[in-house]
Amino acid sequence: MYAILDIETTGGRYNEEGITEIAIYKYDGHKVVDQFISLVNPERDIQPFVVNLTGINNNMLRSAPKFYEVAKRIVEITTDCIIVAHNAQFDYRILCTEFRRVGYDYERKSLCTVELSKNLIPGQQSYSLGKLVRSLGIPVSDRHRASGDALATVKxxxxxIDKDSEKSIIQNSVRANPKHQLEPRHIDIINELPSVTGVYYIHKADGEIIYIGKSKNIKKRINQHFTNTNPKSKKIQSLVSTVTYEETGSELVALLKESEEIKRLKPIFNRALRRTIFTHALYSFIDEHNYINLKIDIADGRKKPITTFSNRQSGKSFILNAIEEYQLCQKLTGLYKTKTSCFNYDIKTCEGACIQKEPPELYNKRVNALISKNSYSNKNMVIIDKGRDIDERSTILIENGIFVGIGFFNLNYQINNIDILKSIITPMxxxxxxxxxxQSYLRKNKKVKQITL
Structure with a gap:
């Protein structure tokens, strides 16, 4: 018996993804005898590029069941089944990760249709599901949705199965998926670590730092490093001798310290984060009619951005939300190329700046409100976030639009007196x-306290 499935996820860091949709078809070798299809609330945000790919967004999942609510049904429909998926290693890993989060030990044998296809249908230009089924004349609908992709995998x-006339290739391709066993020295390291937010440092035997990371749960993150099977993780597993850490309480402080420490120490396994961590930025300019225009463009060090983004899709999502929140014009934000009115004006949700119907002064006032909120240029401000203890808070100081450093305090008067505040700040x-x-953290965490000095 086979459980042919497909999973859509939030995207994100390895082993930190969440399931957004799952489809399982129980197949007896001749026909589908049972099925389970459901959206899943992943309890974390979906990456913008995934929203663009699948069409599944955060709003769609708010009322969807959480994974623990569908876990029992998944166990039941896959019991005594071999898991079948296109790139089974990915789907099986995601499924095991979700079950591990709810404290259940999930284990099944698996079959990968990518591997089978390469053996039984050699010479294909591509073995991606979409291109492969099209080349074989297999109809597929709802591409990049769990049900559509799972049905295509069934076909x-x-x-x-028909091509494997001797039934030997499929039989030999079944994977037992043995669990990754932690080495005793790795277990000892993990046992010494706390489940706190902070920055961690992975050291070799001679003390050299080979990797720096941040996590909201250091113990869990190191466990992931020691159980992952990708090439970088295997190298870290072979070299690690000790792991030290610095608790921060605040994820923002951890992100800032991680960035600074990587640039300062340049660990061998942090090559990606030595480079600039954003690719696109939001810029503004005034057009010939005196309207402030906004534009998402490739980040340019010679120009001063309003704010920056990890990728173009993230910037586009920001603009879409800004248009709605500030009633901005699609044309003047670069989303709707036209010589006449934008689409929103036609449906009466734009005031007409695109055709000079709304006065520039009124329109620009809303644009400036957006710019002021999302840029701390020339601002003197303090960002207050979680501390390392229940009665402590962390603080990030910005003077004249320049990040000065971070500190921790217990008494509110310390942040109201600029001289005392500066004395507790560690320069960065x-x-x-x-x-x-x-800027990215403040966009995602709107409840973080900000005080203008």
């Missing part, structure tokens, strides 16, 4: 990455 699997480097980290 592909039927074809593969101000650069484009720190600006991106702070």
């Amino acid at each position: 592909l699997f039927k074809m593969l 480097s101000n650069n484009r990455d720190t600006q991106h980290i702070i």
Whole structure:
């Protein structure tokens, strides 16, 4: 018996993804005998590029069941089944990760239709699901949705079973998926670590730092490093001798310290984070009619951005939300290319700045409100976040639009007196990455307290 499935996820860091949709078809080798299809509330945000790919957004999942609410049904429908999926290693890993979060030990054998297809249908230009089924004449609907992709995999699997006339290839391709066993020295390291937010440092035997990371749960994150099977994790597992950490309480402080420490120490396994961590930025300019225009563009060090983004899709999502929140014009934000009115004006949700119907003064007032909220240029401000203890708070100081440093305090009067505040601040480097980290964090965490000095 086979459980042919497909999973859509939030995207994000390895082993930190969440399931957004799952479809399982129980197949007896001849026909589908049971099925389960459901959206899943992942309890975390979906990456913008995934929203663009699947069409599944955060609003769609608010009333969807959480994973623990569908876990029992998944166990039941896959009991005594071999898991079948296109790139089974990914789907099986995600499923095991979700079950691990709810404290259940999930284990099944698996079959990968990518591997089977390469053996039974060699010579294909591509073995991605969409291109493969099209080349084989297999109809597929709802591409990049769990049900559509799982049904396409059912039809592909039927074809593969027919092609495997001796039934030997499929039999030999079944994976037992043994659990990754932690080495005793790795277990000892993990046992010494706390489940707190902070920055961690992975050391070799001679004390050299080979990797720096941040996590909201250091113990859990190190456990992931020691159980992952990707090449970088395996190298870290072979070299690690000790792990030290610095608790921060605040994820923002951890992000800032991680960025600074990586630039300062340049660990061998942090090559990606040595580079600038954003690719696109939001810029403004005034057009010939005196309207402030906004534009998402590739980040340019010679120009001063309002705010920055990790990728173009993230910037586009920001603009879409800004249009709604500030009643901005699609044309003047670069989303709707036209010589006449924008689409929102036609449906009466734009005041007409696109055709000079709304006065520039009124329109620009709303744009400036957006710019002021999302840029701390020339501002003197303090950001207050969680501390390391229940009665402590962390603080990030910005003077004249420049990030000065971070500190911790217990008494409110300390942040109301600028001289005392400066005395508890540990100076840190101000650069484009720190600006991106702070602005990005404030966009995602709107409840974080900000005080203008």
